[in-house]
Structures are given as C-alpha cells and as structure tokens.
Amino acid sequence: MEEKKKFKLHMPHVLTLIFFLIIVVAILTWILPSGEFERKVMETSAGERSVAVAGTYHSVDKVLEDGTNLRQGIAQVLMAPGKGIQQMVEVLAFVFIIGGVFQIMAKTNALNMGIQKIVKKLGAKEILIIPILMVLFGLGGSTFGMSDELIPFYLLIMPIMFAMGYDSMTTFMTVCLSATVGYAASTVNPFCVLIAQGIAGIQGNPQLVFRMLQFVIMMALVIAFVTWRAFKIKKNPEKSITYQDDLIKKKEMNTDIDFNQEMTIRQKLVLLTFVIGMVIVVVGLVKNGWYMNELSMCFLGMGILMGIFGGMNETEIAEEFINGVKDIAFAAMVIGFCSGIMVIAQDGMIIDTILNALSGLVEKSNNVVFSAVMYVVQSLLTLLVPSSSGLAALSMPIMAPLCDLHGVNPEAAVTALQYGNQLTNLMSPVAGTTVAGLAICKISFGQWWKTIWKMFLIMAVIAIVFCTISAGL
Numbered sequence: 001m002e003e004k005k006k007f008k009l010h011m012p013h014v015l016t017l018i019f020f021l022i023i024v025v026a027i028l029t030w031i032l033p034s035g036e037f038e039r040k041v042m043e044t045s046a047g048e049r050s051v052a053v054a055g056t057y058h059s060v061d062k063v064l065e066d067g068t069n070l071r072q073g074i075a076q077v078l079m080a081p082g083k084g085i086q087q088m089v090e091v092l093a094f095v096f097i098i099g100g101v102f103q104i105m106a107k108t109n110a111l112n113m114g115i116q117k118i119v120k121k122l123g124a125k126e127i128l129i130i131p132i133l134m135v136l137f138g139l140g141g142s143t144f145g146m147s148d149e150l151i152p153f154y155l156l157i158m159p160i161m162f163a164m165g166y167d168s169m170t171t172f173m174t175v176c177l178s179a180t181v182g183y184a185a186s187t188v189n190p191f192c193v194l195i196a197q198g199i200a201g202i203q204g205n206p207q208l209v210f211r212m213l214q215f216v217i218m219m220a221l222v223i224a225f226v227t228w229r230a231f232k233i234k235k236n237p238e239k240s241i242t243y244q245d246d247l248i249k250k251k252e253m254n255t256d257i258d259f260n261q262e263m264t265i266r267q268k269l270v271l272l273t274f275v276i277g278m279v280i281v282v283v284g285l286v287k288n289g290w291y292m293n294e295l296s297m298c299f300l301g302m303g304i305l306m307g308i309f310g311g312m313n314e315t316e317i318a319e320e321f322i323n324g325v326k327d328i329a330f331a332a333m334v335i336g337f338c339s340g341i342m343v344i345a346q347d348g349m350i351i352d353t354i355l356n357a358l359s360g361l362v363e364k365s366n367n368v369v370f371s372a373v374m375y376v377v378q379s380l381l382t383l384l385v386p387s388s389s390g391l392a393a394l395s396m397p398i399m400a401p402l403c404d405l406h407g408v409n410p411e412a413a414v415t416a417l418q419y420g421n422q423l424t425n426l427m428s429p430v431a432g433t434t435v436a437g438l439a440i441c442k443i444s445f446g447q448w449w450k451t452i453w454k455m456f457l458i459m460a461v462i463a464i465v466f467c468t469i470s471a472g473l
Contacts, residue, residue, distance in 0.1 A: 018337040018385070022080050025341050026072040029348030034070045035059040036352045037405075057356040060349060072348045084340030085333075088393060091198055094292045094299075095332045095389065096325050098190050101303030102144065103324025104317060108310035110270035113263045130170070130230055131223045133157070134178035138219045141182030143278055145191035145388070147433045150175050154440040162250055166230050167240040168441045169451055173226045176437040177426070177452070181222050181459070183388070184422035185215040188281055190295065191331075192421070196392040196414045198292055200400035207411045207473060208282070214466050218459065225455055241447045249442060269309035277302035334390035342397045351398065358402055370406055371467035374399060374413060375460075378420025386431045388421045403471070412471035419463035427456060 012020070038056035062070050085092065118132060137153075140146030158171040186193040187208060197205065205211075233240045240246065281298050284290035290298075307317035345351045362370050378395060385391045399413035425431035429445055438448060 015333065015337055018334065018341065018390075019081070021341050022077055022337075022344055025344045025350075026077050026080075026348070029070060029072045029344065029350055032350045032353050033059045034062055034349035034353065035356065036349060037355070057352060059353075070348050072344050076344060076347065080340035080343045081337045082340075083343045084338065084393075085336035087343065088199075088335055088339045090292045091195055091389075091393075092332050092335060094190065094198075094296045095195070095328055095335065097296045097300050097303075098144075099328025099331075100321035100324035101299045101306075103327065104303045104307045104310070104312070104320045105270065105274060106324075107312070107316075107320045108267060108270045108306060110263075110267040110274075110306075110310070113261070113267050114271055117263050127227065127230070129160070129164070130174055130227050133174050134223045134226065135219065137175055137178040138182030138185075138215070141179040142185055142187045142189055142215050145183060145186075145189045146179050147183065150179055150433060150437060154437055158249075158441065162246070165234040165237065167233050167237070167246050168242050168249060168443060169240065169447070170226065170230050170233065172437055172441045172443055172448070173222075173229075173452075176434060177222055177226065178219070180422050180426050180433070181218050182215065184419050184459075184463070185211065185218040186418050187211045187215055188278070189388075190299075192388040192392070192418055193414060194292075194295065195335075195389045196396050196417050197411075199392055199396040200410050200413060202400075202410060202414070204288075204290070207409075207415075207470060210470065210473065218462070221459070221462070222455070241451055242443060245442060266309055266311050270306045273302060273305045273309055277305075331387055331389055334385070334387050335393040338385065338390050338393035342393075351401075354398065355401055355405060358398075362402075362406060367408060367412075367468045367471045368464070370408065371412060371416065371471055372464050374402075374416035375420045375464050375467055378416050379424045382421045382424040383428060386421075386425055386428065388417070391421050392417055408471035409473055411473065412467050415463075415467045415470040419460075419466065423456065423459055423463060426452070 035057055060070075064070065118129075118136075137146065137150070153175050154171060157175060158168060161167070161171045161174070183189060183192065188194065188205065193205065193211070197203070237243060277298060281290075281295065284294055284298065288294070303321065304317065307320070312320070342351070345354075362373055365373070377399075378391065381391055381395055395417060396413060399416065400410040403410040403413050425434060427434075427449065429435065438445065
C-alpha cells in the first residue's frame with residue numbers, strides 16, 4: 001500500500017502572498033468606506049510634494065457620478081499586477097540596470113581579490129581583519145545593497161578565522177551582521193533608501209549626512225561587539241556556542257587559499273571605477289537632487305567602464321548585463337506586484353480612509369511613539385515581504401502621507417523602513433540572505449538567536465531613536 005503523504009505547512013511563495021494581499025485589499029474596497037483628503041503642493045525639506053491636508057477627510061459614494069464603481073472585482077484584481085508594474089516603470093528600469101551593472105562587476109572578481117589582498121597584507125595583525133572586513137561589508141550594504149553577493153565570502157573567510165583561533169560564528173557575524181547592519185544604515189543603497197525615497201516623492205537624499213552618521217554609529221557598535229566576542233573565544237575556545245560543531249567543520253573544511261595570487265591592474269581599475277562612480281552618485285544626490293534617471297545614467301556608465309577595464313569584449317559585457325537583469329527580475333516583479341496592491345487601494349479610494357484611521361490612532365502621540373509605531377509596522381510587514389525594495393513599494397505610499405498628516409518629515413518613513421526591514425531580516429527564518437549564511441556556516445537559528453538577541457534589542461532601540469530624529473529634521 002502506498003503511504004499517505006503527510007500534510008506539511010509551508011511558507012507560500014512571496015508572489016503568492018502579495019497576490020493574496022491584492023485580493024484582501026479588493027475585498028476591503030467592498031467593506032471600508034471610500035474617501036479622500038484634500039491635497040496641496042508644498043515645499044518640504046524633502047523637496048516639493050503633494051501632501052494630504054489634515055482635517056479635510058470626507059467620504060465618497062461607492063459609485064461615482066460618472067458611473068465608476070469603486071468596488072474592485074475579479075477583473076481589477078487580475079489587472080492590478082500589470083498596472084502596478086506600469087506605475088513603477090521608472091523604479092523598475094533603475095532596478096534592472098543596477099542588477100546588470102553589479103553582475104558585470106562580479107564577473108571581474110575584483111571585489112574577491114581585493115579582500116584577499118587585505119588579508120594577506122595584515123599578516124600578524126590578525127585581529128584587525130575583523131573590523132576591516134566588517135567596514136568593507138558594511139559599506140557594501142550601505143552603498144549598493146550587498147546581500148546575495150555575500151555567499152562566496154563565508155567559504156573564503158571561514159578557514160582564515162579558524163586558522164586565527166576564532167569560531168564559525170565569528171565568520172557569520174563578520175560577513176552577514178556587518179553587511180545587514182550596513183544595509184539597515186543605508187546611505188545611498190539603491191535597493192532601499194533611493195527606491196523608498198523615489199516612491200515617496202523625495203528627491204536628492206536630503207538627510208544623507210545624518211544617514212552617514214547613523215552608519216558610523218551602528219557599525220562602531222557591531223564591530224565592537226564582534227571584536228570583543230572574538231577576543232573571548234580565542235582566549236577560551238570552549239566557550240563558543242559552536243565549539244563542538246566547529247571541531248567537525250575544521251576536519252571537513254578545505255583550507256587551500258592562494259593568498260599569493262596578485263590582484264591584476266584590470267581588477268584595480270574596476271574597483272577604482274566603482275569608488276569614483278559612487279562618489280559621483282553622492283555628489284549628484286546632494287548637489288543636484290538626482291532622481292532615478294540620473295542614477296541609472298551613472299550606474300550604467302560605471303558598468304560599461306568596469307566591463308571594459310575588466311578585459312571583457314562588448315558581447316561579454318552585454319551577456320553579463322543580461323544575466324544580472326535575469327537575477328534581479330524576481331525582485332523587480334515583487335516591486336511591481338506590491339505596487340498592484342496600491343493600485344487596488346487607490347482605485348477603490350480606501351487609502352485615505354486607512355490614512356485617516358492611522359492618523360487618528362497616533363494623532364496625539366509624540367514623535368517617539370509615532371516612530372516606534374512605524375518601526376513595528378515595517379518589522380511585521382517584513383515577515384511577509386523580506387525584500388527591501390518590495391517592502392518600499394508596499395508600504396511607502398501609506399507611510400509617507402502618514403508622516404505628512406502627523407506633521408513630521410517623510411524621511412522618517414524611509415528610516416523606519418530601513419531598520420524595520422533589515423533588523424527583522426537579521427532574525428527572520430524567511431530572510432534568504434540570513435538563512436543561506438547560517439546554512440553555509442552550519443549554524444542553527446537557535447545558536448544565532450542566543451548569540452545576538454541582546455545586541456538586536458539594543459539596535460532596535462537605537463533605530464527608533466534615529467527614526468525620531470529623522471522625523472524632526
């Protein structure tokens with residue numbers, strides 16, 4: 001007799017979840033009253049924006065005078081993803097170009113060789129490897145959203161950490177913790193800050209200096225924690241939570257790393273191109289108020305130059321660019337589908353109804369409570385949508401106007417998105433980057449949570465403080 005298959009609960013695919021949310025919002029258009037705020041164009045520290053005017057909310061009939069029915073049905077649900085993609089076309093074009101450019105950079109292997117060169121030069125000053133690598137990974141997270149690119153570095157760095165007397169947890173934290181915290185403290189990360197600001201209508205990254213300060217504070221905190229713990233583990237290896245597991249890993253690990261391999265002139269030129277390009281991006285954001293098209297221009301130029309300097313011919317550059325676009329296509333679809341949720345809500349005219357309700361809940365709250373509420377909401381939404389760009393598409397159309405109604409800087413919504421998304425992903429079993437890193441290092445979630453939970457709480461409190469300050473700037 002055939003055995004009956006056991007029923008197992010599993011997390012639905014993220015696109016399934018988003019489509020389910022589209023259906024839920026469509027149902028809400030039949031239940032919630034439709035309504036709208038009056039809006040006006042005004043100058044804010046984030047540039048010229050159309051903002052809702054507090055106290056002007058009024059309900060509207062479900063069937064408008066021109067015969068339009070605001071109740072969204074099956075046809076509207078099926079059209080929503082397509083309309084969402086159309087609404088986000090400028091952002092999606094930017095995302096596709098970013099994916100192609102970073103694939104070109106990855107093909108040159110310049111970043112990997114740069115890290116190997118640093119490790120070799122440090123020599124006896126081995127403990128400095130931890131803060132140096134963490135700063136580099138943190139900058140990667142903060143500037144270009146380094147996350148999936150981390151996977152090869154676990155395999156590269158773990159043998160080095162073992163040889164220096166550290167444990168596999170040190171490897172994981174050096175790579176994943178630094179990049180994720182850098183991603184949370186984003187400065188010009190195109191997949192987080194720039195997309196969120198673009199969706200919110202914020203131009204020029206007006207709080208860039210404050211974001212740089214946040215990056216320094218958060219990175220100093222985690223670097224101090226990881227370095228202090230590494231000292232303790234090297235002194236007493238048996239105190240490592242992964243000690244017994246590491247004994248097995250060391251026997252299985254291939255420690256053959258060719259540190260004598262020199263970085264080529266071409267790879268040095270690729271890294272120099274990337275650094276100069278990021279400087280141009282920062283200057284363009286601060287001085288000229290660049291938006292998606294200008295940023296796409298700069299990154300595409302960087303990609304072409306990196307390909308040329310990397311010794312690739314025009315066919316190879318084009319093929320690698322297309323491979324990068326393929327890799328990023330999923331993230332782009334997530335953004336488009338999430339925008340479809342807003343399409344349903346907008347066409348059903350229930351966004352302002354939700355805004356009015358949320359505004360009433362936080363009406364008399366101070367900025368600390370308001371910021372904490374936004375942070376918690378973003379953290380909870382991250383469990384459904386781990387992607388920072390997807391979460392931005394889902395939440396910013398609500399959060400930015402909510403800031404306007406509360407009379408605070410809409411940049412606070414971007415800051416809440418950064419930290420709520422990435423700090424949650426640091427602990428979430430559905431966050432691909434975290435799960436992959438733990439799997440490669442062969443560390444259980446229980447071991448990870450036990451190691452990091454106190455630091456997580458400290459970072460969450462600091463994040464809410466940053467959100468509060470951002471709201472008042």
